[in-house]
Amino acid sequence: MSIAMAERAKLEALRARFGAAIRRADLPGNGRMFVTVDPAAIREICRHVFREMGARYVISIGADDRPFSGEFLVAHNFAFDGDGVLCGLLAHLPGDRPALDSISDVVPAANWAEREFRDLVGIEPMGHRYPKRLVLPDGWPEGVHPLRKDVSWDDVPKDFDEDLEFKFDEAPDGCVVVPFGPFHPTLDEPAHFRLYVEGEMVRGCEYRGFMAHRGIEKLAESVLSYNDIPMMAERICGICGCVHSVAYVQAVEDAAGVRVPERAEYIRTIMLEMERLHSHLLWVGLACHIVGFDTLFMQSFRIREPIMWMAERMTGNRKTYALCLVGGVRWDIAPETGAALRGVLDTLEKEWRGVVDAVTGDRNIQARTRGVGVAGPDLVKDVGLVGPVARASGVAIDCRRDHPYAAYGRVAFEVITERGGDVWSRIVVRMKEVFESIGIIRQCLDKMSPGPIQARVDDELPVGRMGLSSVEAPRGEAHHFLVTGEGNRPRRWRVRAPTYQNLQGVPAMIRDQQLADMTIALGSIDPCFSCTDRMETVDVRSGLRRTWTQEDLVRLLKKGGA
Amino acid sequence: MSLLSKVKEALVCLRAGRVTLPYPAAPRPVAGNFRGRPIFDAAKCIGCGGCAANCPAREILIHDVCQEIRVLRYVGRRCTYCGRCADVCPEKAITMSTDFETATDAIGDIGQTIELFMSTCQRCGRCFKEPSPLERLKQKGYRFDDLAHDRWVFGSRAYLDTERAVDDIRIEMD
Incomplete structure (x- = not known):
């Protein structure tokens, strides 16, 4: 089956199942599908594509499209690996109320991506099972979303508390917390895992990363x-x-x-x-x-x-x-x-x-x-x-x-x-x-x-x-x-x-x-x-208990330099 | 089985012998097309600003002092030695040298500042012929990068002004 036919068959299957919820489709014929869907049906459509049609989840993207269309845009990208088709499921959200159903309970792989667009674009994934901050540090003020078009690339909010320490979850009963990172001999780059350890066995962990954002x-x-x-x-x-x-x-x-x-x-x-x-x-x-x-x-x-x-x-x-x-x-x-x-x-x-x-x-x-x-x-x-x-x-x-x-x-x-x-x-x-x-x-x-x-x-x-x-x-x-x-x-x-x-x-x-x-x-x-961590404009080192403060380190560095 | 593999591993090491190079005691020449620190030739430069407009790291600054004098500064702090400046230069005034030992505690060692006498072209003022629309000059006319702080200013003007242009981002982009 050619790629173009495979695309058409996928689209027909979606249309037959969801009818009017499929609002628009673009099939350029080169293994790409862009399907605009009704935001109210996004969760069910993603579940169907992921579970019934066997697609692989790739990523979700949130975008601020307000200067151009007055709307926010969310894309959930899936891949049909057997057919050579990459598919974007697009949902347009009203500019004044950017929210849509979370898909992370039906597509667990979307967990991070949804938290990321919540942090950076301010699109709320409603019903997300773990809506904790992912990219932005805890000291970043609420309501400032760096990837929105009305935020300049070099803005740092005045009330940003760079030194606020991360708020971590409680460790489960009977477990000891063993911190792993941000600096560890086997880590080349910073990331922090809080390991919940019972005896010698790891029972779970919490991850805090995105410490090397470069915007x-x-x-x-x-x-x-x-x-x-x-x-x-x-x-x-x-x-x-x-x-x-x-x-x-x-x-x-x-x-x-x-x-x-x-x-x-x-x-x-x-x-x-x-x-x-x-x-x-x-x-x-x-x-x-x-x-x-x-x-x-x-x-x-x-x-x-x-x-x-x-x-x-x-x-x-x-x-x-x-x-x-x-x-x-x-x-x-x-x-x-x-x-x-x-x-x-x-x-x-x-x-x-x-x-x-x-x-x-x-x-x-x-x-x-x-x-x-x-x-x-x-x-x-x-x-x-x-x-x-x-x-x-x-x-x-x-x-x-x-x-x-x-x-x-x-x-x-x-x-x-x-x-x-x-x-x-x-x-x-x-x-x-x-x-x-x-x-x-x-x-x-x-x-x-x-x-x-x-x-x-x-x-x-x-x-x-x-x-x-x-x-x-x-x-x-x-x-x-x-x-x-x-x-x-x-x-x-x-x-x-x-x-x-x-x-x-x-x-x-x-x-x-x-x-x-x-x-x-x-x-x-x-x-x-x-x-x-490719994203943000902030450099965060606040997850560390340290003898040296960041200011001390910076001062030390500057003294050594020119 | 495992002992045999240990013997094989030992052989891999023994056959390799000593491979460490005597660098830096002996120099290590680089390949001919190596991209090291860019060198600007003041004699060839016409001050078109094509390099500054197409520097991904924004490390080439331009400041127009007056109608006739334009200062071009290569700062070199964040320079990634991609060589795009040399690519787009219409006069081939920029050479990517083979100099890679650029570690220094005084950043001025790497930078270069050129003062250019600009004889104004009656037709367009500053000439830059872009290879494709993707390289077109986004900032036309006079530019006022902040040389005191080595900072790129996102703006250019169609006229020379005695006022400071720094922090003026209400610019005349085309």
């Missing part, structure tokens, strides 16, 4: 312009930066109908796979480091290094490639660079095979990772887990195959799955995916032909169009939603990083596990807090 989405909507944002999107994540850069430009291209030259698509694919290679090698090393197996940590990093040098030769930088612009890429791959890349891949493949061969028989590392941090297929579905975490549980989802973008439709590769659902399975999946990535890059080098790498953009981009883009990051699906806007910049841009969903699965993964396994269970989703 990237607000900047994009109010200060930057279309071709500035790829460089900024790249800084959402230090590991999968190119993923966000590609996902953003694809969302713009999807919305504005810009066609990308074929060679540019191949180059994007090659660089995305380069990024996956270095990320998988890095993560396998880090996972070994967390369980105390530093030998493999060192060897992974040694084997990874030539990839970084190669990336520098191809793009001018080992990590932040600054590769994408709307409509193409900036750096071409010269024939001799391609040849050198093949050499690097050959060495990598040989060396990595030696490591995989050695590690798969190692009982020590298996004893430490088997049966730890287990996520079953039901949890994958309910919480919307993505990437290697889902594939290690036997759920074969991979955007590269399910929603082909760039040149992935023209190369052959296998989606690696395992059945265990535990940390060991995740290690195995990521170790094996390295070989698939090597294969994809080789095929791209074989298939790409000379040609332009940048499409001509002769007109200003149309206004008010929506675009969706899913890119398979090393950790899972990165999803970008974009509405084009006036003034050479988007009206709304929403980034859903893979960790955003995977982190929501951590409380279930660590429940009834040993406290000592917390580090590797959390490490196994390869958490990227800078991705997840």
Whole structure:
């Protein structure tokens, strides 16, 4: 069944079930569906799409559309992975009363996303089972919603109490609270877990994160312009930066109908796979480091290094490639660079095979990772887990195959799955995916032909169009939603990083596990807090009991500097 | 089985040998197209402001002192070395150097300030030919970035004014 037919069939099924509640539908025919529905029916429609039609929950977006239509906008995005369709269910809410039914009881994965638009846009998810603040710190005044259009990007409310400590929930009876983070040897970035521990066993936890907000989405909507944002999107994540850069430009291209030259698509694919290679090698090393197996940590990093040098030769930088612009890429791959890349891949493949061969028989590392941090297929579905975490549980989802973008439709590769659902399975999946990535890059080098790498953009981009883009990051699906806007910049841009969903699965993964396994269970989703926290303009350090106050630290820093 | 894998792991390490480079005792050359600190060539710059308008980090400031003198300052604090300034420069006055050892405790070491004599073009005043509509100048005319505080001012004016333009965000955007 073609994608266009699949879209039509989905729409007919929705119309037959909900009739007049389906107000409008746009099917551009490229695997995207935008269905405007009656807000009163949103909960039932989402339940039907999620449970009966088997869609995967992706993300919910709230947007302030009042300057343009006088309304607020909510989009619940779902993916039909088997049919290659990404679907946005849109609800328009009156500008004076932005509220709609929460879907988090029927779609548990929407928990964070709904709390986020409640915090940032001020849209109330009515009936949410845990309507605690997610993104905004507790000291932020009520009623100030930073992503509303009438709030300037550099506003800080006068009554914002930066030093107010977090209000935490009560620990259950019989449990002791063990704080984990914001600073912890195995966390590269700040996040705070309050673990409820009974004896040695973790019984539950409360998560407070979003301590590294940088306000990237607000900047994009109010200060930057279309071709500035790829460089900024790249800084959402230090590991999968190119993923966000590609996902953003694809969302713009999807919305504005810009066609990308074929060679540019191949180059994007090659660089995305380069990024996956270095990320998988890095993560396998880090996972070994967390369980105390530093030998493999060192060897992974040694084997990874030539990839970084190669990336520098191809793009001018080992990590932040600054590769994408709307409509193409900036750096071409010269024939001799391609040849050198093949050499690097050959060495990598040989060396990595030696490591995989050695590690798969190692009982020590298996004893430490088997049966730890287990996520079953039901949890994958309910919480919307993505990437290697889902594939290690036997759920074969991979955007590269399910929603082909760039040149992935023209190369052959296998989606690696395992059945265990535990940390060991995740290690195995990521170790094996390295070989698939090597294969994809080789095929791209074989298939790409000379040609332009940048499409001509002769007109200003149309206004008010929506675009969706899913890119398979090393950790899972990165999803970008974009509405084009006036003034050479988007009206709304929403980034859903893979960790955003995977982190929501951590409380279930660590429940009834040993406290000592917390580090590797959390490490196994390869958490990227800078991705997840990409949003706000506030820097919050108030969750800490400290001897040093923030002012002290700042003063100390300034004294050391110029 | 497990013992065998330990032997294999030991072999992986032994075969690799010593790989640590003697950097910084010995220099480490970078690839030819490496993007390090940008260098501005005052002799080539025409002061069109294309780099400033397309700098994602907003680290290139422009201040018009009078009709004839425009100051262009590259601050370099948040610069991500993306090289967009060099891309869009119509005169190729910006080179991405191979200089990556930019750690300093005095930020002025990295910055560059250029004073430009602007001979006014009778046709359009300041010339910038954008590669596509996505790069068009969002701030036309005279600009008054805050050089005292190294701060970008979101505004430009069609006329020179003796009044301070800082904090004036009721701007004439096109």
